[in-house]
Amino acid sequence: MQLSIAQIETKLHDKKFNLEKIEHFLCEAKQKNSDLVLFPELSLTGYSIGPWLKEAAEERDGSSITYLKHLCKKLKMNTVISFPERYEQQYFISAAFISDSGEIEAVYRKTHLYDEEQVYFTPGDEIPVFNTKFGVIGMMSCFDLEFPEVARILSKKGADLILIPTSNMAPYTEHQRLYTQCRAMENEIPLALCNRIGVEGRHHFMGESVFVDAQGETHLLLSDQEELHTIPVLLMKGTDPKLNYILDSQPHLYKELYC
Amino acid sequence: MQLSIAQIETKLHDKKFNLEKIEHFLCEAKQKNSDLVLFPELSLTGYSIGPWLKEAAEERDGSSITYLKHLCKKLKMNTVISFPERYEQQYFISAAFISDSGEIEAVYRKTHLYDEEQVYFTPGDEIPVFNTKFGVIGMMSCFDLEFPEVARILSKKGADLILIPTSNMAPYTEHQRLYTQCRAMENEIPLALCNRIGVEGRHHFMGESVFVDAQGETHLLLSDQEELHTIPVLLMKGTDPKLNYILDSQPHLYKELYC
Numbered sequence: 064m065q066l067s068i069a070q071i072e073t074k075l076h077d078k079k080f081n082l083e084k085i086e087h088f089l090c091e092a093k094q095k096n097s098d099l100v101l102f103p104e105l106s107l108t109g110y111s112i113g114p115w116l117k118e119a120a121e122e123r124d125g126s127s128i129t130y131l132k133h134l135c136k137k138l139k140m141n142t143v144i145s146f147p148e149r150y151e152q153q154y155f156i157s158a159a160f161i162s163d164s165g166e167i168e169a170v171y172r173k174t175h176l177y178d179e180e181q182v183y184f185t186p187g188d189e190i191p192v193f194n195t196k197f198g199v200i201g202m203m204s205c206f207d208l209e210f211p212e213v214a215r216i217l218s219k220k221g222a223d224l225i226l227i228p229t230s231n232m233a234p235y236t237e238h239q240r241l242y243t244q245c246r247a248m249e250n251e252i253p254l255a256l257c258n259r260i261g262v263e264g265r266h267h268f269m270g271e272s273v274f275v276d277a278q279g280e281t282h283l284l285l286s287d288q289e290e291l292h293t294i295p296v297l298l299m300k301g302t303d304p305k306l307n308y309i310l311d312s313q314p315h316l317y318k319e320l321y322c
Numbered sequence: 323m324q325l326s327i328a329q330i331e332t333k334l335h336d337k338k339f340n341l342e343k344i345e346h347f348l349c350e351a352k353q354k355n356s357d358l359v360l361f362p363e364l365s366l367t368g369y370s371i372g373p374w375l376k377e378a379a380e381e382r383d384g385s386s387i388t389y390l391k392h393l394c395k396k397l398k399m400n401t402v403i404s405f406p407e408r409y410e411q412q413y414f415i416s417a418a419f420i421s422d423s424g425e426i427e428a429v430y431r432k433t434h435l436y437d438e439e440q441v442y443f444t445p446g447d448e449i450p451v452f453n454t455k456f457g458v459i460g461m462m463s464c465f466d467l468e469f470p471e472v473a474r475i476l477s478k479k480g481a482d483l484i485l486i487p488t489s490n491m492a493p494y495t496e497h498q499r500l501y502t503q504c505r506a507m508e509n510e511i512p513l514a515l516c517n518r519i520g521v522e523g524r525h526h527f528m529g530e531s532v533f534v535d536a537q538g539e540t541h542l543l544l545s546d547q548e549e550l551h552t553i554p555v556l557l558m559k560g561t562d563p564k565l566n567y568i569l570d571s572q573p574h575l576y577k578e579l580y581c
Contacts, residue, residue, distance in 0.1 A: 174572050174575055175570055175571070175572060176570070177570075190575060190578070206570075209508060209565070209567065210508075210567065210572075211470030211474065211508060212470075212474070212571070212575070212579060215470065216575075216579060220578070238507065241500070241503060241538070242504065242507075242508070244500060245501065245504040248497065248500060249468060249504075279500070305436065305437045308469065311434060312469060313433050313434060313445060314580055316433055316447065316449060316471070316475075317475070317576075317580045319449070319475045319478060320474060320475060320478070320573060320576045321579065
């Protein structure tokens with residue numbers, strides 16, 4: 064699979080601007096023979112969209128998502144797009160996997176909300192994996208990465224790859240660097256993270272999007288500029304026979320994580 | 323608290339030699355006004371003691387442990403000593419916290435066994451914390467560090483410090499470096515790891531014992547030589563109000579780690 068990471072800056076509460084940029088990068092990825100483009104967290108609306116959720120959030124059949132579905136079908140391109148999702152009376156930070164046939168294959172709702180997100184959003188209540196023609200994929204979103212439980216659950220469910228839309232800001236550069244490498248190594252699963260860049264109020268998003276393989280080796284590390292990079296990704300899990308992190312685990316002892 | 327890490331080489335299946343060395347380093351630590359000395363995993367017997375367990379393993383009131391209790395009382399010194407423990411018909415890789423009053427305050431039995439350890443030893447069935455005059459302490463042993471569940475459970479139970487006797491070998495240098503920093507940061511708890519040095523058959527133990535504080539900063543990183551280092555340790559947990567890793571966790575979602 065050719066995987067693209069689209070590290071973009073978004074404009075707060077300007078879906079038209081952001082959609083045009085997303086379309087531009089999808090087309091650029093297409094020209095590079097990419098199969099799948101990963102965008103940052105909440106790239107449809109910008110990160111601090113909380114106060115405008117009523118007008119900015121969409122259901123899964125909302126106009127922006129519908130437009131993106133048509134676009135993916137037209138371009139024969141798969142993508143992961145994060146957006147504020149309205150569902151009944153609640154709002155979620157959601158990431159949709161849209162396939163090249165123009166269908167939503169899966170939606171992940173962020174389960175661990177950071178700081179002020181807790182004021183506006185409801186945490187998701189599921190940590191699912193889903194089958195694609197590339198393999199079994201799991202998603203998480205930004206702060207989720209900092210909780211080892213999320214990647215571990217995806218790993219136990221058989222994920223071959225973890226995709227992570229992120230809006231991570233200073234001073235957490237070291238956290239992002241460390242946790243991406245650690246989650247990949249401790250689960251022996253490759254992991255792609257797309258962070259945004261730019262500034263929103265007091266938030267300075269620092270980029271540094273990354274691809275780490277199942278052995279914890281970093282194959283791609285972006286700077287803090289807007290850019291799209293495409294890399295070949297082998298969905299190969301770790302094969303050190305002495306590090307059977309799932310087989311050697313002792314789940315009967317982990318009840319205390321669940322209580 | 324003044325904490326000493328005694329990064330030593332041990333001689334396989336020679337308790338007399340190892341006990342003399344442990345006593346030597348306890349005395350050296352005493353001269354440096356240390357409160358507590360952490361030794362490597364299985365430093366009483368050497369690491370590959372499996373084939374000789376019947377003669378080498380001890381119960382908690384065995385002669386070596388009893389000798390160390392008297393020594394700790396005489397020197398007014400606390401220590402963590404790892405030894406092969408016999409209990410009924412089973413053997414464990416155990417770490418005993420012996421206090422300066424000459425009592426065993428707690429014993430941790432390694433819960434995640436690495437490779438051939440599984441042939442000889444039984445995994446422990448508890449991940450406890452215990453109160454000391456220094457604060458609440460949790461222990462783990464070597465391979466346990468590579469499973470995020472163990473440190474997380476200790477953290478949830480209120481540990482102020484995690485002590486880790488280790489016998490870690492090449493090629494896992496990077497794993498030790500990464501996991502020590504990550505476990506400290508993701509739980510916002512300081513962590514001390516004492517690895518051994520030297521060679522046993524095909525095992526090359528690489529040292530690099532380390533102390534990492536609750537923010538993930540490395541205050542002490544040893545080389546691959548036999549040495550004792552003493553550092554002041556503040557049992558201060560992380561205080562970034564936006565990284566409430568325990569408060570913001572979603573334990574009801576973690577059932578899948580337990581099944």
